[in-house]
Amino acid sequence: MITDLVQIKRLGEQKRPENERFRKHLKSHGFVERNFRAKAEEIEAEIDCTVCANCCRNATVKLQDRDVEKLAKYLRIKPAQFLRDYTQEDEEQGTVLKFEEGKGGCVFLDGNDCTVYDARPQICVDFPHLVRGNGTIPFRMWQFIDRATYCPIVYNALEAYKEMTGFKR
Ligand code: SF4
Ligand code: SF4
Known part of the structure; x- marks a missing residue:
């Protein structure tokens, strides 16, 4: 799990093109939404937002x-x-x-x-609307590509989703 904000910024920016491809991958296949939410919940539980607060500085x-x-x-x-x-x-x-x-x-x-x-x-x-949010995660992926550049929960969730869905990097 990556939580260092400098690394999140660097990797999130570096992976923008890959995450755009991943967005298309999600939209063109059928996946079980509750598995995405459950994984996001697991990741949220491991990250302490009170020592991060990066969304309050970026969004x-x-x-x-x-x-x-x-x-x-x-x-x-x-x-x-x-x-x-x-x-x-x-x-x-x-x-x-x-x-x-x-x-x-x-x-x-x-x-x-x-x-x-x-x-x-x-x-x-x-926030970051992975566990709580209206609409499926695949159809809200456009929001998460940017959030993956500053939010450790989103960055790590997208990486986990790639593994779960067999996405080829
Ligand atoms: S962005 Fe929301 S949670 Fe963060 S400081 Fe402002 S009101 Fe508080
Ligand atoms: S940027 Fe993400 S991990 Fe950091 S405080 Fe906000 S929701 Fe929590």
């Missing part, structure tokens, strides 16, 4: 209305103030948490700690 967080309400309540402020102080508009995703690319990442990240952990958005609870 923007799209907010739903219920996230805004929950976070505003947690911070004891009005939703309008929350939106003003802690969010930004993204051309593709709409309202997202304030994010400093290449710097601290998410506005609520302090070192490796999420300062709103108990009220964090649902997308953060479900």
